[in-house]
Amino acid sequence: MEYNFKQIEQKWQRKWRDEGTYKVDVDPARPKFYVLDMFPYPSGAGLHVGHPLGYIASDIYSRYKRQMGFNVLHPMGYDAFGLPAEQYAIQTGQHPAVTTERNIARYREQLDKIGFSFDWSREVRTSDPEYYRWTQWAFVEMFDHYYDNRTNRAEPISKLVAHFDEHGSEGIDAAQTTELSFTAAEWAAMDEAAREQVLQNYRLAFRADTQVNWCPALGTVLANDEVKEGLSVRGGYPVEQKRMKQWLLRVTAYAQRMLDGLETLEWSDSLKEIQRNWIGRSVGAQMFFDVDGSDRKLEIFTTRPDTIYGVTFMVIAPEHEWVSELTTDENREAVEQYIDEAKHRSERERIAETRRVSGVATGSYAINPFSGRRIPIYISDYVLAGYGTGAIMAVPAHDSRDYAFARHFSLEITPVVEGGDIEKESYDAKSGKLINSDILNGMDVKQAIAFMFEEIERRGIGKRLVNYRLRDAIFSRQRYWGEPFPVYYKQGVPHTLPLDKLPLTLPAIDNFGPTAEGEPPLARVAGWQTAEGYPYELSTMPGFAGSSAYYLRYMDPHNDKELVSRRADEYWRNVDLYVGGIEHATGHLMYSRFWNMFLYDLGYVCESEPFRKLVNQGMIQGRTNFVYRVVGTNKFVSLGLKEGYHTQEIRVDVNIVKNDVLDLDAFRAWRPEFADAEFILEEGRYICGWAIEKMSKSMFNVVNPDYIVDTYGADTLRMYEMFLGPLEQSKPWDTNGIDGVHKFLRRLWSKFYSREDKLLLNDEEPTRAELKTLHKTIKKVREDIENFSFNTSVAAFMICLNELGDCSKRKILEPLTALIAPFAPHIAEEMWHLLGHDTTVCDAPFPDYDEQYLVESSFEYPVMVNGKLRFKQEYPLTATDEDIRSTIVSAEALQRWLDGKQPKKIIVVRGKIINIVV
């Protein structure tokens, strides 16, 4: 009987669905294992072959763990809110809910064909009100909490209010937007709006007037991770800086914990490094400089307090709040002009002109608190308003940016650390002896920094301080297709809806663009207000809101009382294995950790880190095929012959090319203009050229998994995607090797049935050689799965089959079936039943190996007997005395042995002594 993958796969997929084979429940009697994929955004283009790569890997691991006796949670859902659906709606007028629903149905159909072991009864969709009520709920909780740096956790805002009632701001150490100072009496005198203003300074979800990334083309603000090189990640539109009142999440409160938490995670070093850089911790000193002729004190942050005697000027950002105050009348015009220019430079220009030096003097002077010198204060856009205090002390001798600035404006450059040549460039290295530095002279840099930290605090002019590059996350988007904020405004003061009023559902609209006044789409909704007539917030939440806690919801997806029950949470705890793309390194994977830590502080979840182990699968690139048209004709010349012609390169649909050979008839049928195409063939075939490009519709290189599944079957697709190379590595999709994998499955099948349809399975005893092959394969596959080295397991299966020859023995095929089940579940299931089982193969125990079958020839120390070299040995299974005697010893090695030195180690490879280590 032929290997009829279509019949086998349909049969078992239906059965798995009908019988709920992959449904799981809390089972305290069994150990749990949680395997999660990053859920997809259901785009209109459907699933391409790149999507399943990670899903297949995680499915293999899930099935393996299940066969190892674990209760495996392996859910799937959809990240259904998002910009593309809304953009599509603006263009076509189709409601995003409709198109999203349609796309989801398509995704589901495609996913089902691949034979994943998802528990679909736990599916979540972020756009479902029953789901997003918990997103809104978390937001309300964040609004109601602040971060206490003393207890190092989120605390109820009521605790803060109680403190204000009693002591004012005195004694508060909390994560905050700006430093506030007021007494209990002042607090008592504030009205509601003023009090709320103060509380917004502390809330974990808060509103603030900040510098934001504004994307005019998309009509919305974006978070830092949604902007790359001054362009929006989605769409690639220019992004500009703008001051706007926005909702934010105070993720910076958790910066240190997110940094520390990385140590406990099994993530790749490169990913941890990306997060560390993103958080950007730096230890330095806060210092106050007196401003000459003013009682203002200019606050700066520096990591090099040791260079204080080398400070020859100061610089503040153009957006610094004291710009106008520090500017003297004679400089005012120049300063205003400079500020105006800076404002109109886009982020992109600013990045492109990174090395351009620009700035202007304020006319004011500061006093160096150590040397007492009077130094000028400048304004320049190389100082960022968003980092530190937006003001720096400039040390041109030891900072390349300050150096460039000083050179440009001919400012004094005083070296204070030995080692460089300041005529040529600044000396930035943190090593050397201090000079020209009064009390610091003779110390080395590290010593001087430590000394200065103490000295600054002792003199009361500042303190040691840790700064982070991480910014609070902008949380509102001026869009329609997202979670509405459970917020309404009373006389402009924001209030959150009570929890029992959630979810606040997204109203239906039919025009998805911004209003004429530039308001978000929700402004179009008449009556978008509370029953009492208070208006709701008009913006919606960003994409990362819904994906920040979805892994928790999977644990208990139908619970209408809470996000996740204690019982479910304490059983499933956190994700043991998370598989997904590296592109979420600074977005989703940061926000989720923040969100989870917050819920952990509040006692809703029992683990502070959501994803214990993380594997990043590589991206699958497209492999574009080209044909070569002879210019001015409808003749196409094969790749190898094109040199003789003047040709034009045309992209051709990769689905009508096989192994770079063009299907001529399909090509003629592809486009009307090619209907009468003629070909110049080489050896009777048309060979296409190729290139690696991003997989996209416009390049005609999108390969759809459906086509592969229809042609070769799901098991072939699964094994082939794994066979392609290491999981973490990006690689081009290329079907050139798929026949090899398919052939393997057919040969596996032929162990059961001959071509004449005879059942070959028999009960003969296996030979030692066959057992050795089997156990070797089991060992290899077990180790490979644990290491996510699936490509080498596929190779191991092929070797196994080659070595087994025509063996159709039950005692070999039965463990082999259980072994291959995670990779090729359909054929394994069919084989399992042919072997006479009526259970499902995913519950078949994963086979173990026995070392006794694996022993290779192993020689230990040689001993001298009657002047001859003899081996004290463990005999190999098949070795005879003849084998031992014929062991070849190199002359040199033997000589060394005969010199009488005691060898440490004898190197024997395949029965041959290569060397003796003395």
Next chain:
RNA sequence: GCGGAUAUGGUGUAAUUGGUAGCCACGUCAGACUUAGGAUCUGAUGCCGAGAGGCGUGGGGGUUCGAGUCCCUUUAUCCGCACCA
């Protein structure tokens, strides 16, 4: 500029973790069976050389009895961050 990763046949890759480099596939070549083959099966296939043999893991150097693997240096490609004080 800083940080991280990668580099092995015509191609994708593998290497017991310092021990015969190239497993397993693709491709190619030869053969068998076929009316036919883009089916199936068998064999060969790193490079140079008729052969003996020599050379081979981006380049150069080092450690070691022994290096794809460790160290130094250099080149190329990819990724992340990028005026972060």
